[in-house]
Amino acid sequence: MKKKRSKTGLFVLPVVVFIISIIILAFGSRLLTESNMTRFSQLDKGWSVCYDEISLEDVTLSELTLSGIQKGTVITTTNTLPRKPIISPNIMFVGKMSIIEVYVDDEEVYTYGREDYENGRLIPKKYHFIPVNSAEITHELKIVYTVGEDDIFTEIAPVYYGTMHDLMKEFLEVHRFPIFVGGFLIVYSWLLYSLAIYLLLTGRRDLSMFFSSAIAMLLGLYTFTYNDIFCLLSDKNHLFYVMEFMTLYLIPLSVSVLLYTTHTNIVTVWQRLIIIINSLLPATILVMHLLNIIHINHFVSPFQIVILVEIVIMLPPLFIGLNKEHKERLSSETYTGVDADSYLLLGFIILIFFALLEIGKYNFIKFTGYTDRLFTSINYLTLGILYFIFCLFIYYFLYSIGSINSNYINKQLEGLAFTDTLTGLMNRAKCMQYFAAIEVPYAVVSLDLDNLKYVNDNYGHAEGDKMLRSFAQLLDKAFPTASILGRVGGDEFLVTIENPSDNICDKCIRDLEDYMDNFNDGIEKFTLSASCGYAYSKEIPGAGFEEIFFLADSRMYEMKEKHHA
Numbered sequence: 111m112k113k114k115r116s117k118t119g120l121f122v123l124p125v126v127v128f129i130i131s132i133i134i135l136a137f138g139s140r141l142l143t144e145s146n147m148t149r150f151s152q153l154d155k156g157w158s159v160c161y162d163e164i165s166l167e168d169v170t171l172s173e174l175t176l177s178g179i180q181k182g183t184v185i186t187t188t189n190t191l192p193r194k195p196i197i198s199p200n201i202m203f204v205g206k207m208s209i210i211e212v213y214v215d216d217e218e219v220y221t222y223g224r225e226d227y228e229n230g231r232l233i234p235k236k237y238h239f240i241p242v243n244s245a246e247i248t249h250e251l252k253i254v255y256t257v258g259e260d261d262i263f264t265e266i267a268p269v270y271y272g273t274m275h276d277l278m279k280e281f282l283e284v285h286r287f288p289i290f291v292g293g294f295l296i297v298y299s300w301l302l303y304s305l306a307i308y309l310l311l312t313g314r315r316d317l318s319m320f321f322s323s324a325i326a327m328l329l330g331l332y333t334f335t336y337n338d339i340f341c342l343l344s345d346k347n348h349l350f351y352v353m354e355f356m357t358l359y360l361i362p363l364s365v366s367v368l369l370y371t372t373h374t375n376i377v378t379v380w381q382r383l384i385i386i387i388n389s390l391l392p393a394t395i396l397v398m399h400l401l402n403i404i405h406i407n408h409f410v411s412p413f414q415i416v417i418l419v420e421i422v423i424m425l426p427p428l429f430i431g432l433n434k435e436h437k438e439r440l441s442s443e444t445y446t447g448v449d450a451d452s453y454l455l456l457g458f459i460i461l462i463f464f465a466l467l468e469i470g471k472y473n474f475i476k477f478t479g480y481t482d483r484l485f486t487s488i489n490y491l492t493l494g495i496l497y498f499i500f501c502l503f504i505y506y507f508l509y510s511i512g513s514i515n516s517n518y519i520n521k522q523l524e525g526l527a528f529t530d531t532l533t534g535l536m537n538r539a540k541c542m543q544y545f546a547a548i549e550v551p552y553a554v555v556s557l558d559l560d561n562l563k564y565v566n567d568n569y570g571h572a573e574g575d576k577m578l579r580s581f582a583q584l585l586d587k588a589f590p591t592a593s594i595l596g597r598v599g600g601d602e603f604l605v606t607i608e609n610p611s612d613n614i615c616d617k618c619i620r621d622l623e624d625y626m627d628n629f630n631d632g633i634e635k636f637t638l639s640a641s642c643g644y645a646y647s648k649e650i651p652g653a654g655f656e657e658i659f660f661l662a663d664s665r666m667y668e669m670k671e672k673h674h675a
Contacts, residue, residue, distance in 0.1 A: 153269040161185040179263040191249040201240040209256035232405040233258040234351035288337035295330030318371040332357040363388035457501025464494025533582035536596040545655040555605040555644040556666040562601040588622035615644040641670035
């Protein structure tokens with residue numbers, strides 16, 4: 111009968127993803143943010159912007175788009191700080207790869223990045239906090255940006271003015287979603303790593319669990335660095351800016367290794383080649399950056415091209431290979447209807463979709479200047495990362511269930527193949543398999559049930575079957591330490607005891623005789639008796655099972671002749 115896989119889960123999951131997305135969009139957007147306009151304000155309008163020979167007045171920073179800005183370009187922005195009834199006001203903004211000079215009332219109060227620029231080093235991203243003496247009067251604010259890299263300066267970051275408490279509150283409100291996602295990913299990574307260590311210590315090594323932990327950690331660190339969390343909390347600006355790019359460059363390596371460890375039989379040569387490329391690329395980028403040959407940010411576009419080529423090369427054969435594996439599982443007797451691979455692939459698709467959505471959002475804002483409180487304040491790449499990890503979790507959950515069910519079915523099928531259906535004892539095939547692998551000292555007991563043919567001929571095979579089942583039950587009771595109990599013929603039985611004591615066979619045979627005597631006091635139409643013979647492997651040193659069994663069988667036949675005498 112052809113088996114079908116239930117696809118309900120694959121239809122339900124996208125619906126769940128859509129509903130959760132709407133909830134998260136609302137959670138991460140500015141709709142839930144309450145700005146204190148008395149003590150805090152975003153200086154977005156009324157700027158004067160000058161660069162090269164261009165001079166712009168009454169500029170709204172959120173609508174300003176810059177292009178073609180080259181290294182060394184000086185961009186001067188000026189505005190008036192509003193009067194605020196606050197104590198200890200501060201200016202806050204983020205600077206990226208640029209020298210920052212801040213003037214209040216034509217007096218320089220802050221500078222950053224000049225030493226790095228003069229030495230040819232990358233100027234790292236940094237959140238700048240500049241205190242202002244008094245908010246009771248208006249101040250003239252001038253911020254001068256000296257661009258440190260070619261074609262990276264496309265917009266001027268928002269400038270905020272208020273108390274330190276309100277500035278930090280604004281940052282946390284705007285970044286609450288990436289803080290949640292990044293924290294979740296890092297904690298999830300440690301949980302996976304702990305589980306992988308536990309499995310390793312218990313002899314169940316699973317390398318894919320380590321790489322899944324690495325993916326979660328890289329995604330968590332990238333979420334924190336990309337969204338400026340580390341940038342705000344620490345002054346290790348160079349470290350975290352390099353970390354932002356390196357975590358991005360290492361994600362494809364961890365994903366490709368995860369695919370290889372979970373699907374080693376699919377397009378093996380291509381997978382290995384991609385792993386090599388994804389290993390060499392980040393290492394080369396890091397070396398060139400540390401040697402100050404090419405800064406790490408200049409590799410983003412080539413990196414994206416390489417990854418796009420890898421996706422085009424790898425995804426089609428991967429889909430074909432996974433479909434082939436699924437068809438093989440579908441025709442297997444151990445298939446349980448659980449297909450974890452579908453969720454792993456769905457996670458990759460969702461991640462790619464949200465990454466493209468983030469790129470589209472960026473370009474939409476860049477070319478139209480349109481900003482919306484709900485849809486443009488969310489980082490969709492962060493959202494895609496979160497869903498990818500959810501799908502990865504579902505993959506492992508279903509993979510574990512499928513493995514457990516498959517093992518259970520295998521044991522059931524093995525039981526059917528190696529079990530005597532009438533008595534429940536092992537059959538001859540299982541006994542032979544067992545003796546082919548045994549490596550410890552053992553004892554073999556050969557037993558022959560007496561009068562089975564007589565009972566079959568005179569009382570019918572139903573009584574004969576009952577006689578066999580009854581004897582098997584007593585045999586199991588009399589040999590509690592047996593390694594294997596088997597029925598190897600119509601009325602022939604076999605017992606094996608590993609590492610036997612010298613008198614164990616005699617004792618167990620006497621117990622069996624006592625049990626048969628008690629059984630025969632009943633009202634059954636038949637009585638139980640058996641001929642027994644045993645042998646120890648130590649009696650013939652170096653001999654195989656056939657010789658030991660022949661000795662036990664010979665002794666059984668000697669007893670059988672006495673019973674029939």
